[in-house]
Every structure is written in C-alpha cells, then in structure tokens.
Amino acid sequence: MMPTSLAGRLVGGAAIFIMLALLIAGGVIGAVLEHFVRGQIDQRLDGQLHAVADALVAPGGRLDLTRNVDAPPFDLPGSGWAWQVGHDGIPVLRSRSLGPASLGQPAGPVPALGLPPPFAPLDPQGREPARDRPKPAPPLSQEMAAPDWGRAMPDGGGPWTDTLLTRSVQTTIDAVPVVITATAPQRALRGPLRGALLTVGASLLVLAAAFLAAVLLQVRVGLRPLTALRSRLAEVRHGRTDRIVGSYPQELQPLVDELNALLEQNAESLVRARRHVSNLAHGLKTPLASLAVALDGPGHDPQGRYHALLDLMDRQIRHHLRRARAAALGSPARSQVALAPRVADLATALVKIYADKALRFDNHVPPGIAVACDQQDVDEMLGNLLDNACKWARGVVIITAVEAGRLVALSIADDGPGLAPDRLPDVLRPGRRLDESTPGYGFGLPITRELAELYGGALSLGSSSSGGLSAVLTLPAAAAL
Incomplete structure (x- = not known):
C-alpha cells in the first residue's frame, strides 16, 4: 500500500531501490568471489597434476613414480584431496589419501598435457637442457561423486559424501597413454566462500543501514521548508501576519x-x-x-x-x-481579537452613558482569551449585548468568558427584571421590541445572533443567577496571544 505522506513515499521508494541495488551487488560479488576461490582451487589442482606428470615414468611399460608427490593435504586419508593415474580406464597409481579406493573416470574428452622425457641428457656444459614443452590445454574441470571413503579406510573414518571438484588431463609417458585426475572437496570451495560472503553480507547490511539513515536525514532536511511553509500559513490563518515571509528553496518560491x-x-x-x-x-x-x-x-x-x-x-x-x-469578511480565522481589552473599553464607555444608574461592571474575562473574528464585528456584538444589559440592569453587569476547545463562551448577565422563558425567542426576531418605552430599533440582539452564526457561533438567552437576563455568546477561539 502506498504511504499517504510524502516523506513515507520518498523513504519507502529509496529503501526499495537500495535493497534491490544491494541484492544485485551481493549477487555479483558472490559470483566474483566464487570464481576467484574456484580459480585458486583449480590452480592448486593443476599444480598437483603437473607434479604427478613430472614424476611419472614407465620403464618396460610399467607406470611408476620417481619421487613422492603426496604433499599435504594429498596425504590425509578421507580429506577429499586426492590424485589418480589411470591407464585404459584402470587406476594404476593413486594418492595416499585414497587408500585402496579409486576415483571414477572423467566424463567427456580429456585435454592432453605435453611432457618431455623424464630423464633428458645433459648438455656438454653439464646443464640440463630446457624442456620444450608444448603449451598445455586447460585441464578438464568437472564435479565427481566421491568414492566410499569409509569402506576404503580401515581406520573407521566416516563415509565421505561431499561432491569432489576434479581436474583431469591426459598425456603419454614412454609411449604409455595415461589420464591424471586430481580432486578437491567441495568444502574447500564452500568454506572460504561462506566466510567471505558472510563478511560481505554484513558489510552490505551496514551499508544499507547507512544509506537508509542518510535518506531519512535527507528527506527530513529536504522537507523542512514545507514544514516552515505550513507554520507560516497557520500564522496567516490565525491573523498573526497577513502574508508569508521567509526564504524558501527555488522549487517552493513560486x-x-x-x-x-x-x-x-x-x-x-x-x-x-x-x-x-x-x-x-x-x-x-x-x-x-x-x-x-x-x-x-x-x-x-x-x-x-x-x-x-x-x-x-x-x-x-x-x-x-x-x-x-x-x-464580506470571508474567512474569520485570519483575524483575532482579545476579548478582555474590548470588554474593558466598552464598559468604560457605557459607565459614562448610563452614569445616572451608577452601574458596576464585573469583568471576569481572562486576558489570554481571543476570538477569531473581525474587531468591528466583535465591538458591535459586545456593544449590543452590553448596551442591552445596561438598559435593564439595576446596578451590576457581570461578564465572564471561558474557552472550551475551539470555542469561546462569553456570558453577559444583568440583575434586571429578566424575561419569561416563553418570551425569549421573540427578542431574537428582527424588529421585535417587547417594551416600546425603551429606545432602540429592536435589531441589536438579532444582529448579534446573525453575526455570531456567520462566524460559526451562536447566541442563547436565559436567566441569570440574580434573576435578570443572561446572554451567552459563542464564537470561534483564536490562537493564544
């Protein structure tokens, strides 16, 4: 499933490509290492083939060796390192590691190995003349099933079931055609190869972790301008600034x-x-x-x-x-107004207007509460509610505000006569005035309610604790100032 975040897509895509690249690299390195190790084994077997061929003689048509060629590990019984000389498909000479067992015959044509006579005459200066050997063809390389080493070994060694790596050549020793075969155990290839591949695999895993860490760092640094842009847009939305400021990469600047x-x-x-x-x-x-x-x-x-x-x-x-x-104000979230100073200013003005009533305002609005509204509309809504409370209050107007989530609830209560519950809906209708003796047009509360609803808020009326009218104005909260 495709990640929903841009960072997740970038990291996921990079991780897939890194793993594929490292898997391909691991396969190529493994093939190269196998070829290298197999080449080392083949060189060792080819050296043994030449050593056996150089030591072979056939006086009277009987094959024999002029010296011991069972250097380690060809002298270890059951080791898998072995050699054999065959004539007409019959094993004639074999390494000490084979014991009485014998190797199978090579499958397919065996390349020839040109050898000089084993005992060349000395030149007049007493030096052995250089042997003019023809360039030998590459030995036949193949895999061969191992003989039953356990049956051939009286010392009780376990059966050898490993596949043998073989190299075979044919040559002629004193007019006697022979086939020389040298073998190595498969473990001689698998052991070094396994150790090398484990080291390479661990290195590739470390490299993959380093690449992924680099990708994470690059994605985090690369996407940082988007995070900064989001913060600047939030500041514009909350009314802290009217435009996006700052320096951005060339791709984001447009x-x-x-x-x-x-x-x-x-x-x-x-x-x-x-x-x-x-x-x-x-x-x-x-x-x-x-x-x-x-x-x-x-x-x-x-x-x-x-x-x-x-x-x-x-x-x-x-x-x-x-x-x-x-x-016409559009989105209100681009403006924010602190309620406490606006209430204080309006209360100061209304105290002078209603000086004959000697009103007291109890302002309990916390200084940190702000609403996401235009200041003119806030003044109009607060002015309508406070003016209405002053008209009917006997001596006290109480203003409180609380913030609940994304909304601010502002309560304005007076100690006047109040209204019966069945008459509260009437005062919210445009042009309806329950008391024609008081000045006004009857549009203050309806306009306040409609302005609040335009901002996603509301206006509700009820009875205060002192028996007067309580108006609760709900408006969207702005970010903390």
Missing part, C-alpha cells in the same frame, strides 16, 4: 509567491466589498433622511403611518447592510 498574491487579492476584495457596503448604506440613508424631513412638514403625515413605514425601512436597511458587511 508557490509562496502565488499564495502571497492570493492573500493580497483576497484583502483587496474585502476592502472593495466593505467600501461597496458603505456606499450602499450612504446611498440609501440619504434619500430616507430626505423623505423623513419631507414627512415632518405640516399635514404631510397627520396619522404617522408613513413615519412608521419609514422607520421600518430604516431598520431593515441597517439589518441587511450589517449582515452583508459581515458576510
């Missing part, structure tokens, strides 16, 4: 430039949308103000019906323009 261009384009679109909303508000309010002045004239609206419609139109325009402005 992406960073495109992201910065997109952020700038979104910011310009937001400014244009807010300007359009402001122009629309100005364009609608001016005719309404002129119409209101005209209706104030004597006899133009004696029953006040048009003034009521004019007030309704003004409230509806304010409501929808505020909603459009909030929708």
